[in-house]
Amino acid sequence: MNYAVIAVLASAVLIIINNEILFHRDPENESQAHHYYRVFLIAVLAYFATDVLWGIFRQFRLIQFQYIDTVAEFIAMALAIVCWIKYVIVYLEQDDIYGRILIYAGNWIFAFQLIMLTVNFMKPVFFWFDENGIYHPGVARYTSVMFQIVLFFLTAVYTLLRSSRTNDNAKRRRYNTIGSFGIVMVILLSMEMLFPIMPLYTAGYMLGICMMHTFVIEDELSDYIVNLEELLEREKQQTQQIISAQKLAHTDPLTGIKNKLAYIEKEKDLDARIENGEVSRMAIAVFDLNGLKEINDTKGHEVGDKYIVDGCKMICNHFKHSPVFRIGGDEFVAVLEGDDFKNRNRIMKAFNNLVMENSMNGGVVVSAGIAEYLPENDAGTKTIFDRADHYMYEQKRLLKLQDAG
Secondary structure (H helix, E strand, O other): OHHHHHHHHHHHHHHHHOHHHHHOOOOOOOOHHHHHHHHHHHHHHHHHHHHHHHHHHHHOOOHHHHHHHHHHHHHHHHHHHHHHHHHHHHHHOOOOHHHHHHHHHHHHHHHHHHHHHHHHOOOOOOEEEOOOOOEEEOHHHHHHHHHHHHHHHHHHHHHHHHHHOOOOHHHHHHHHHHHHHHHHHHHHHHHHHHOOOOOHHHHHHHHHHHHHHHHHHHHHHHHHHHHHHHHHHHHHHHHHHHHHHHHHHOEOOOOOOEOHHHHHHHHHHHHHHHHOOOOOOOEEEEEEEOOHHHHHHHHOHHHHHHHHHHHHHHHHHHOOOOOEEEOOOOEEEEEEOHHHHHOHHHHHHHHHHHHHHHHHHOOOOEEEEEEEOOOOOOOOHHHHHHHHHHHHHHHHHHHHHHHHO
């Protein structure tokens, strides 16, 4: 019964440490090497299961069941080594003649085992049980185990040679672990040749799979996390660069507010919202700085630039909750929604009062016009803008008349 207990413990350890690989498969992102490793683990689990049953059947002297289970055990044993060799070759990414020979040899041993087990039903060349239920290994069994020892050894040597040729420390560490797995199996299989009733094959797999989990699977996961963090950091930097570039492309360099490109995109967004019926209360205000050309011609462009900046501050100070855009040399637009829309009349009155004061004391003079969105008339922002622009020019005309008077 101790035989079965060891196999149960080995199965539990394998399932616990490889839970992610066995039960959380992602076919789209699963590498070929991980696929073969998962198949290898399943084959080992099958072997452990036969070991558990073997111990139970032996305890209760169920010889016929024990015989069938022994056949299944040797099949699982051969299948596991075939899967292991395929995993190693794929993991090493070496499609050479030596690797192909190892795979062919593994398949040959699997076929040899199947043939010998079939023959064993007629003539006990692989194993048999005497009348007392005692297990006896046959010549074919020793031959098969010898072949497996040789295969594990050759696969280990192949892996360790690849390890010595790589300059990647992480790969070398993993290759050394895979090679060490093979050496462990060689040692314990050799010991099982001498003690065929002891569960040394099971112990070898349990030790090797623990080594694989710690120094290969977990190591790969650590590298994946580091690479993912680096990728996310690069993506974050690229995103910041894109945001900065977009902000730069949408910002007026003189005033620091949004530019004409930003307003064009705002128009598209508003038009889409209007078409979808998502806009009900909105207004557009259009502004134009009076006398900028005269200032540029008589006082220079530096003074003219300051005039533009002062006029921009004046607009932004009044329309605090609205996006303001500079769409031309002396032209500005504000889109009013929310609080600024509710208070549009008060804001425009305060703005125009300041303009009148400035007009009398030599300050910045800004003509302004505002138009509300009329659902029954406006299919988009253009008609609203045109009305606001018309009202702005009416205001400009009145201010010029006032100055002339």
